[in-house]
Amino acid sequence: MADLYPYLIASLPELQFGARPAFSFERLIEMCHNMIPPEDEALVKSCATDAYLEEDINDPTLLQWRIFETGLRNELVMVRAGRKKADAQKYLRRNPDPKEQLFHIAMTSHRMTSFIESEKFLDRERWRKLDELALGHYFDCPALIVYALKMRILLRWDAIESADKQATLERILV
Numbered sequence: 001m002a003d004l005y006p007y008l009i010a011s012l013p014e015l016q017f018g019a020r021p022a023f024s025f026e027r028l029i030e031m032c033h034n035m036i037p038p039e040d041e042a043l044v045k046s047c048a049t050d051a052y053l054e055e056d057i058n059d060p061t062l063l064q065w066r067i068f069e070t071g072l073r074n075e076l077v078m079v080r081a082g083r084k085k086a087d088a089q090k091y092l093r094r095n096p097d098p099k100e101q102l103f104h105i106a107m108t109s110h111r112m113t114s115f116i117e118s119e120k121f122l123d124r125e126r127w128r129k130l131d132e133l134a135l136g137h138y139f140d141c142p143a144l145i146v147y148a149l150k151m152r153i154l155l156r157w158d159a160i161e162s163a164d165k166q167a168t169l170e171r172i173l174v
Contacts, residue, residue: 004035006139012147017127021154028151032144040141047148061133061142065149068102068129072122075106083110116160123153 008031013022025048032041043059046052053070057063105125112118130146137143 003037005141005144008032008035009139009143009147015147015150015154017124017150017153018157019154020158021151025148025151025155028148036141036144040144043141044144044148047145047152059141059145061137061145064133065130065145069126072102072105072125075102076109076122079103079106079110120157123157126153 011031012028015021029041029045029048032044036044043062046055046062052062053066057066105122109118109122112121127150130150134143134146137146
């Protein structure tokens with residue numbers, strides 16, 4: 001099977017933080033089918049959930065993303081546990097490279113008064129990291145992995161913004 005990355009990636013719409021994705025993650029997987037090798041398709045599929053955080057990964061892009069994401073989550077756990085005077089150790093995940101310095105991102109997010117703004121800040125930082133991982137990759141598997149991870153961020157915000165806010169508020173207040 002020929003790798004048709006240039007054709008596939010060139011056909012994908014550009015993603016911008018805060019914009020609605022043009023299609024679903026399932027559609028992205030459909031587009032990948034028969035265009036890229038099955039092992040690369042499996043890597044893109046793994047981006048649909050957090051499964052790559054627990055599995056052994058041989059892909060350098062997903063490994064770097066896991067290091068960042070696990071490090072960020074661990075820092076958030078430690079900051080939040082410190083505020084509640086709770087033991088953070090039982091919530092921390094094993095990180096293959098704990099040297100990633102993410103304390104400042106966690107603290108900035110924690111100090112925000114709005115939960116939504118805090119989450120947007122965290123996702124902008126994730127987006128920034130994905131842009132960094134994409135440097136030098138244009139029509140290859142790492143570019144497609146970054147696209148899939150960015151798409152997942154956009155789909156999350158699309159779900160948040162399209163949620164029935166009135167029903168949620170009534171459920172909370174009752």
